[in-house]
Amino acid sequence: MTAVIAVLHAEDVALEFVSVLRDHADEDVLVIVGQARASVTLPAGLSLRERLELLGPLVEPGGNTAELPVPADVAALLVEAPASAPGPGELWTHSPADHRIRRARFGWIVSRAVSPFPGSSSPPSLSLPAVTCSVGDNPFLQTIPGTAAAITGAEAEAKIDFINRRAGELLRSRVADRLVTTDRVPAVERFFTASAEQANRLYALISSLGDDAAVADDPWEFGRSAYEAARLDATAAWTARWCSPQDGPIVEVGACQGELTRRLAGKGYRVQATEPNAGFRARLAERAEPGVEVLPDSLEDLADHGERQAAAYLLVEMLYYDQDLTLLDRLPTDLVLVALETGQLNERIWPWLREQSTWRVAERVELAPPTLESVCDGLAYLRKRGSRGLVLARAGWRR
Known part of the structure; x- marks a missing residue:
């Protein structure tokens, strides 16, 4: 297993990572779902709809308050997943600067689980120099994408079908971060690569009104701006x-x-x-x-x-x-x-x-x-x- 997608909610794969599944159609893809503290392997050779359908049982349309896993929990899911090799070769996750703060925090947690960082307890076998992040949702911060992948009409239909059938309640959710709106079902999926240090700084910046702002030294860049x-x-x-x-x-x-x-x-x-x-x-x-x-x-x-x-x-x-x-x-x-x-x-x-x-x-x-x-x-x-x-x-x- 070389391709891993780590998301907070199962529906996030359909919303933001369909192009990753397309690019790895001939490989097994491991999906880590943080909210459920579970993993599922999407086998090679299946259609996009068939792969997404395997995520259906992990969709939880309810609230957004469950305790998040810590980096060691994520690392354990990567190591213990039956189909996984000794550590991911490529890993996609949420932006640490996503305006939806729990997704941002989960992306930061994933980065700390697999990337070298002072104080990190990650085993050497999981060490990655960087992770690839979905640009995600942030009206205040424009992240420069390293790649932008347009989806096809058929892939858009697969996204829409999965959300309507498996996560329809989220189209009217009263929880702002769970609500599925048109702009959260992008026709162009954008990604950027971030080192652990960059992920730390981005997460601190988006956490500016909370205690986590202090996870990075000088998150507002007073000393360099x-x-x-x-x-x-x-x-x-x-x-x-x-x-x-x-x-x-x-x-x-x-x-x-x-x-x-x-x-x-x-x-x-x-x-x-x-x-x-x-x-x-x-x-x-x-x-x-x-x-x-x-x-x-x-x-x-x-x-x-x-x-x-x-x-x-x-x-x-x-x-x-x-x-x-x-x-x-x-x-x-x-x-x-x-x-x-x-x-x-x-x-x-x-x-x-x-x-x-x-x-x-x-x-x-x-x-x-x-x-x-x-x-x-x-x-x-x-x-x-x-x-x-x-x-x-x-x-x-x-x-």
Whole structure:
């Protein structure tokens, strides 16, 4: 067995990997179904419809909450499958940057199961330098495909027939990631090759609002992006216009790995840098410069305790987590600098500001305009949404 397709749900083979079955019509293909923690061999010589039909019993139209397998589980399925050779020669799976986060995580898990990576427990017999990923579903990130395979009319009919007969409930699923829509039944199947390191970075990038963002060092590429460097430089200069190092310490909430922290410390500020994510916080502490205190506090912690009096609190690109904005009222400071992309400012911050009387807007400024930028060494590109700043001064405060 040299060809393996590892998918989260059985229907994914029909949706995204029909061209792989076509290209391996004369070979057995092993399919790993992560949701079912099962494998099935699709024998050589069968028609596409006959091969897909073998996956029918593994389609589970229900929810999307079962615990995902770990890399060792995937490796065991590859080794123990009766028809498999000692490890796959070619392996296809989901993109670690798929917008459907569980498929993204499964693609990342598969990569870790078979590819060399620091800390990986994969047996040497499963070592592959890279996996081939379906571009999948992501409206925010454009991945550069290495191959694009158009399916035939007959293959499209086989896709449609399998979904209608075996997974028809998914055409009206209330679970967004399971819903089968027209764009999730592509007539052109696109793939790219990713090393374990690239898969790790892509998965961290798509997990930006969750704890898994820390699986990669600097997932947003603050240290290598021209856009991010300009944004951070502008943010540090903006801070300096509103308070000086002599005014007292400043609190940077959600400091991540400390790229803005480093700039502020370089200007002489005493920075109390808070970061709840343990992975990011460890890197922040390791790289912290003199004058920087690293803390685990969240915005909620800082507001509840009210102990860290500061010249200013910086909430830079971190109000994306549905925080209660009234928490700002309890921060022990008269000055809060908020930076966000324009859409979030318009949808969340401005409506709240209009309904309260604790804060007045002392300044609004564009820190960085939107731009298109490549990420992950040119493997993909996306729109960086720009950053706008608001200076919030407590009512009655004057410079």
